[in-house]
Amino acid sequence: MRVSVQSEDFNIANEIALLSENRTDLGAIASFTGLVRDIHGDKSIKSMTLEHFPGMAEQELEKIGHEAEKRWPIQGLTIIHRYGKLLPGDQIVLVIATSHHREAAFNAAQFIMDWLKTDAPFWKKEETDEGTHWVAAKSDDDDKKARWE
Amino acid sequence: MNILYFALIRENIGKSSDDITLPDDVNNVKKLIEHLENKGENYKSAFAQSDLIRVAVNQEYVDLDHPIKNTDEVAIFPPMTGG
Numbered sequence: 207m208r209v210s211v212q213s214e215d216f217n218i219a220n221e222i223a224l225l226s227e228n229r230t231d232l233g234a235i236a237s238f239t240g241l242v243r244d245i246h247g248d249k250s251i252k253s254m255t256l257e258h259f260p261g262m263a264e265q266e267l268e269k270i271g272h273e274a275e276k277r278w279p280i281q282g283l284t285i286i287h288r289y290g291k292l293l294p295g296d297q298i299v300l301v302i303a304t305s306h307h308r309e310a311a312f313n314a315a316q317f318i319m320d321w322l323k324t325d326a327p328f329w330k331k332e333e334t335d336e337g338t339h340w341v342a343a344k345s346d347d348d349d350k351k352a353r354w355e
Numbered sequence: 356m357n358i359l360y361f362a363l364i365r366e367n368i369g370k371s372s373d374d375i376t377l378p379d380d381v382n383n384v385k386k387l388i389e390h391l392e393n394k395g396e397n398y399k400s401a402f403a404q405s406d407l408i409r410v411a412v413n414q415e416y417v418d419l420d421h422p423i424k425n426t427d428e429v430a431i432f433p434p435m436t437g438g
Contacts, residue, residue, distance in 0.1 A: 256437070257361060257362050258437070259359070259361055259411070259414075259430060259432070261414060262411060262414040262430070265414060287437060287438075299437070299438055319438060322437060322438050323435070323436075323437060323438040324434075324435060325416075325435065326435060326437045326438070327361070327411070327430075327432065327435055327437070328436065328438070329361060329362035329363075329432070329433065329435065329436050329437070330436045330437070331362070340362055340363045340433065341436045342436070343433070343434035343435065343436050
């Protein structure tokens, strides 16, 4: 498993290549990329700043990844989460899961995203024309996590 | 004891950490928060909404009744919004 918490951008093709090169046994690669949107409700977003808890953030992402590995036969896993100031269109998070079959890869990627939303110590602050505010946690995200229990 | 604050809680308190010596009777997370609230209005307002407080002791999520000691690192922050 590769876990990285970084300010730099990531390249999806490079990350997929790291998991798939020199392998002929993989039947499926599922990847999810989260992006900064320029709109949140009725507010126009100029930028977003992500704060994290260094050390614990990496550790929690690894725990979530290990939990996915316990639940599905995954061959490879990459989780990258960025921090710092990001602009609309920028990439925030990447999850790639590889497996012999698609179901495990799809499920693992979705499971990791649902858990990461509520369990990984990251916080988003949005900058709009009207000022800045911390994004409130959504109970909807707790529901999405709960469906895997 | 080293205490870390993140996001809105860090901003409301006005700093990212505190280094305090734990009084003998402050032996769990709930009592620590009450103890910190006595330090000033900024702490009181930061911890005003108890349902919006999450705590990690030595980088593990814990409940408010979790025991603490002087050598622990306690982090206090709002619910996470990553992803």
